[in-house]
Amino acid sequence: MRIEHLGEKPQIDPSAYIAPTATLCGAVKIGANTRIMFGATVIAEGGTIEIGADCVVLENAVLRSTARHSLRIGDRVLIGPNAHVVGCTLEDNVFIATGAAVFHGARLGAGSEVRIHGVVHLRTELPADATVPIGWVAVGDPAVLLPPGEHDRIWAVQEPLNFPKFVYGVDRRPDGGTIMPEIMTGMARALGAHQTDRVLEEAESEPAGRVSEN
Numbered sequence: 001m002r003i004e005h006l007g008e009k010p011q012i013d014p015s016a017y018i019a020p021t022a023t024l025c026g027a028v029k030i031g032a033n034t035r036i037m038f039g040a041t042v043i044a045e046g047g048t049i050e051i052g053a054d055c056v057v058l059e060n061a062v063l064r065s066t067a068r069h070s071l072r073i074g075d076r077v078l079i080g081p082n083a084h085v086v087g088c089t090l091e092d093n094v095f096i097a098t099g100a101a102v103f104h105g106a107r108l109g110a111g112s113e114v115r116i117h118g119v120v121h122l123r124t125e126l127p128a129d130a131t132v133p134i135g136w137v138a139v140g141d142p143a144v145l146l147p148p149g150e151h152d153r154i155w156a157v158q159e160p161l162n163f164p165k166f167v168y169g170v171d172r173r174p175d176g177g178t179i180m181p182e183i184m185t186g187m188a189r190a191l192g193a194h195q196t197d198r199v200l201e202e203a204e205s206e207p208a209g210r211v212s213e214n
Contacts, residue, residue, distance in 0.1 A: 002200040005044065006193060009200060012210040013053075022057075025197070028066075031075070031209055032056065044071075045190065046088065052077065055147075061085070067190065068167070069104045080116075087167075088120075091128070100132075104167050121154075123161050 002010050002018075005026035012018060012030045019038040024030070026044035033191040036042060039060040042049055046067025052075035057063065060082045067073040069087025073079075077090050080098040087104035093111045095104065100114040103121050109128030114120055118132035121139040132138045137146050140157040148154075165171045171183045 002204070004198040004204075006046065008044065008204045009204065011208045012208040016208075031208065047071065049073075051137075055079070058083075066167075066170070071083055074110070082107075094096070094161070120161055121158055121161070122166055163178065 001023045004026040006026035010024040010028040013032045015032045015035045016030045016103045018024065018036045021038045021040045022036045027048040028042050028044050029038065029050045031051055033053055034051055034055040036057045037059050040057045044065045047065035047070035049063060049065045049071045051073045054075055055077045056075060057079045058081045060081055061079045063071060064086040071085065071087055073090045074092035076092055077094045079085060079096045080100065082099045083096045084101040085096060088102050088106040090108045091110040092104055095113040097114060097116045097118065099117045100120045102108065102114065105123040106120045108120065108126045109130065111129040112126050114132040115134045117135045119137045120126055120132060121137060123141060124138050125141040126138055126141050128141045128173060132145060137148060137150055137154050139154055141162050146154050146158055164179055164183060168183045174178055176185050
């Protein structure tokens with residue numbers, strides 16, 4: 001399914017393959033010979049998504065951008081089933097395994113790997129050719145690699161990165177109280193823009209390289 005969002009249509013290279021049950025929404029650009037497989041969702045919500053050449057996005061992966069954080073994926077990148085990749089940069093030849101997650105503002109160097117259920121946290125810089133082991137967490141700049149049971153050590157690096165401020169624009173309260181009302185009000189307002197989306201006929205998707213006239 002191709003969807004126009006905020007006046008932006010997906011741009012798909014003629015040599016790419018988009019499975020019938022995949023969804024592309026908004027300012028998404030798909031490069032040559034790339035394959036977006038069944039159930040994958042590629043959703044540009046205010047920002048852009050660029051996927052290079054010879055990439056494969058496997059079943060039920062979720063790729064997202066936001067108004068604050070665009071998503072850029074280089075050439076020859078594999079994103080495994082059920083992976084979650086949002087608002088970050090993946091350089092060439094990156095491998096994202098089944099169930100892995102890469103968060104806002106992260107940058108993964110060329111040839112790096114995130115293995116099954118690994119996590120690269122927000123604003124984390126993973127060097128070229130680095131590997132996040134199965135189930136481990138990469139956090140910080142430069143990245144520190146920690147096993148999931150080391151919560152206190154992970155949090156010591158993660159807390160100053162200020163996830164709610166960086167992702168949602170809402171700072172933590174000094175008294176430690178919940179900020180969910182502010183976050184959810186903002187998210188509901190932003191996602192409400194989908195109410196004016198338009199499902200496109202296949203022929204309406206823009207060929208890659210063309211700029212939408214809308």
